[in-house]
Amino acid sequence: MKPVVIAVGGSALETWTEMTLQRSKDKLTGELNVTIFAGAMPSIPMVQAIKCGAEITVYIGGQLAFCGTVDKREGSGTKKGKKGSDEGNKKAGKGGSKAKAGATIGPNEYTIKISARGKTKRLIDSSHQHPTTNMLGPTTKEVVEKLIEPWNVPLEWKGETIKLDKVRFRDGARVVDELHRVALENCYFMYETRDGKLRVTDGVGSDSGSGDALILGENILTFSAEQSEDKAKSKIKVKGQRTKKEIWGKKAVHPTHKTVTNQKVKDKCILCVQHYGDADDKTLERRARFEMNKRNSDSQKITIEVFHVQTPSGKPWDIGDCHYVEVPPEGIFDMFECTELTYHVNAEKELKTTLILSPPPSGGTGGSGGGFGLSGLNMGMGSARRSQAGVTLSAATYPDPWTPPMLGELPLMTLVEEAAKALTEPQSQQQVQTPPLTLPSWFGET
16 A cells, blocks of 8 residues: 555546645644646646645545645646757747757656645635624534534534633634634634544543654654743733623622743743633633643744654554653653644655644643643653653753643732732832843953
8 A cells, every 4th residue: 555645536646746744733724735747748738637626635554634625736837948958948039940949848847736725724715604793602612613514614522612601703704713712712722633624622632642652763863852931931810801791799890810820931921811701710710721831832842853654553643642752862751742744755755744742731730620631641651761861850951841831820819919019119129130241251351
């Protein structure tokens, strides 16, 4: 069986030479690019089954890896002289009879490029079709089902179903924008599965625990590991208002904010987020933990290139799967979630996959149900390997732990005490003292 099979209209495409397929947890649909080279200029259109709107699928190891439709087809060719030289092209352009008679299309000069997206692309290109733009008392699942209903996109629901007071859609807004608003305010990830479904999850995408291990020296061709501080936050405060009609009086003006801390971040970096749904305690805390998880994921990323397009166990690599990753030079002995992948097949039929991985989301202390899908993972499996390699983690040295955020809720009384301290503290103590400008001893005399 061929490792990669591309089918158009139900029939295998035999003449393709290059393929790139990308899918991401941050994007609603996958993107496929295929190139076809012809040995000579054809006399009539070739591969006529490939047209805009035609169904196109990709199978990896006999398993479906992408299901979508053709967005664009582009054919191109180059006219050259007898020897394929630039001089021949120039003479042909001047209209010389000899140049015209000798002008031919050289070998491999006709190319067809195909671009395709998954079935959920309809949700990106279309405005929502809700007749009234209002839904009263729905659940989050009902809202998503109503938005995608006109396009017959299957829904794979893997998150907590939340009861809402009301939802208002913006007239003329794209479906994807309304879906992203629902996802952001209620802490979901939305992306397309390999078989063309819209997956909605509030945690990791896989139910099967962990996937194949990625270990330097065994199945990692290249890697790059990044830790950044510009996106990490030490505190995130979420504020909102009560919107239910039955909530009034003292309950309506009760402090409607929650602050969650990440003990991994040592810098003082505080972010305030506005929540536009009903701001009860559970919703505010869930949103704060969700925002902290996203920023922790953005600040710790690993890019790994592996040989082939299948895992050692035989299935295609997939976003949402969690893998044990071991890269000793970077102090990595931890579990990571695949958040983006790209399959590559070049003209020489070399197969490789690029994976982008980040620490999986965490509910932290007090999170309901073990957090955002983290309870099913064995997060301590790398401790023994780390000890054997002699790698120790210290707050004063690189690296910081490659783990989910260490979340904790900051009590309301602590917030009040901090605010009171800031007001009563003398102004001179609040100011940051700038150290004197001196040159180090090794700089030498000036």
